Amino acid sequence: MIKTYLYDFSGDRILHDIDLKKIDLSDNNENLMWVDLFNFTEAEANEVAGIFGFHPLSLEDCLHYSPRAKVDNYEEYYFFTLHALRYEEESDQEISLEQLNVYLGKNFVVTLHRRTLPTLGKIAKNCLSNNQLEVMKKGPDFFLYAILDGITDMYFPVLNRINERVEELEDDLYVEPTREVTEEFLSLKRTTLAMRRAIIPQKRIFASGSGNYAFSVSEDNVPYYLDLVDHIERIIDSIDNFRDLVDGALATYDSIISARTNETMRILTVISTIFMPLTFLTGFFGMNVPLPAQGSMTSTVAITVGLLGVSLWMFLIFRIRKWI
Helix, strand or coil, X not given: CEEEEEEECCCCEEEECCCHHHCCHHHXXXXXXXXXXXXXXXXXXXXXXXXXXXXXXXXXXXXXXCCCCEEEECCCEEEEEEEEEEECCCCCCCEEEXXXXXXXXXXXXXXXXXXXXXXXXXXXXXXXXXXXXXXXXXXXXXXXHHHHHHHHHCHHHHHHHHHHHHHHHHHHCCCCCCHHHHHHHHHHHHHHHHHHHHHHHHHHHHCCCCCCCCCCCCHHHHHHHHHHHHHHHHHXXXXXXXXXXXXXXXXXXXXXXXXXXXXXXXXXXXXXXXXXXXXXXXXXXXCCCCCCCCCCHHHHHHHHXXXXXXXXXXXXXXXXXXXX
């Protein structure tokens, strides 16, 4: 599906569903064309690529999943591979990354994505109602910032939920160990690793200590990208903190399990040790051979008292040595 939005500078309005073949963006650099391909087919991608003259290698990246964010400079335009986050806690695959490819030209932006993205949906809704024209007015680099800012904002609710889950997990550590607690550990580790794997490469693209970005950014829009980088760094710091908390909680959980296992083994060892002489004595006197005083009731009482005395004596020794 192809959706088109054209910001007409002369009329200060946004037109949509424009025939791309009839648009000549070279006439007016103040205009901005946004082409959004959602759940697109290979034929639709080839059609748009033919109109704008996109390189076949960049188109190949759009048609296949790429696990890392990047930016390529093709002189006439820049090509971005980005990733948005889709978080579904109740699903089997709790977190997934949605690839978003962006072509950034002097007066056009082309976005390609397989599934719906709330950020692009919000921008498209505003374009259809002619609200917030500044997103289109301030140029393609600001339009790209608006997309990135929306993608970044999607991380914060996930971070809040992860924080809640870590706190719940810490409370459950001292409860009876269950399989669900272990599965929650693994789920949280997968979530934090997936988020870090998505956002770290994007930081490398937009974080420039020297002030030189890998793509063209107008001076007026540089503060927006600085704010974006600040948000990304905050997210990375939070992810690293959560990862450390999960690792620490997992180590504590393992220690608790080991301590409880050791306690159980100690009790079983004490019981086995107490019954060892009892087993020997009952086995000795239970032999199928003649023994002294075998027919006397006194021998039965004596053996019983001896067994109880040995058990009591061993129990007192264990208590004195603080083994139990």
